[in-house]
Amino acid sequence: MEISIKKFEELSIYELHDILQLRSEVFVVEQDCVYQDIDGKDAKALHIIGKKDGKIIAYTRCFPPGFYFEEAAIGRVVVAKNQRKCNYGHAIMEASKTAIKKHYQTENIKLSAQQYLIKFYQSHGFQPIGEGYLEDGIPHIAMVTA
Template sequence: MEIEIKQFSELSTEELYQILQLRSEIFVVEQDCVYQDIDGKDQKALHILGKKEAKLVAYTRCFNSGFYFEEAAIGRVLVKMEERKYGYGHQIMQASVKAIKDHFKTENIKLSAQQYLIEFYESHGFSTIGEGYLEDGIPHIAMVKTP
């Protein structure tokens, strides 16, 4: 998998279409969750794209400190269902953490994790904080990574 890091203005129409299509495929259809994915925040995000043969197979979006949370943030973490057996989730998370450090000059990162993925995020140095909560009807918990 090849990683590309782009600002919103650098995304091609095809890339934007693939991002929105894959986010809908996973977060709306696969997880059976009707929610407003196109939330007006993509324009402020740093987009981390994992591509295999020019097709998007993994993705995150990252925000600088103070936009989404007090800390920098990683969100919309996904890997296409049929590509999950190759470790792309770990690769896209490693790339996202590095992108935040390189682009935003911070190592303090927060994310809102689906609770069934706690161990996955812990393997990348994140720790849970606070109590769990429902976000769009799905159990989540806040997690942070500090240097």
């Protein structure tokens, strides 16, 4: 998988289409969750894109400290269903952490994790904080870098 890091204005219309399509496939269709994915925040995000054979198969969006949380943030962590056994989720998370350190000069990161992925995020140095909560009908928990 090849990983690139782009600001919103650097995305091609085809990349933007494919990112939104992947997010919709997983977060709306696969997880059967009706929510407003296009939230007006993509223009402020740093986009971490994983491509294989020219197709976007993994993605996150990152924000500077103070945008979502006091800490920098990683969100919309997604890997195409047919690519999940290839460890691309780990690669895109490490690339996201590196991008935050380089672009925002911080290693303090917070995210809103789906609770079934706690161990995955713990393997990347995140620890749960506070109580769990429902976000769009799915159990989540806040996690921060330790």
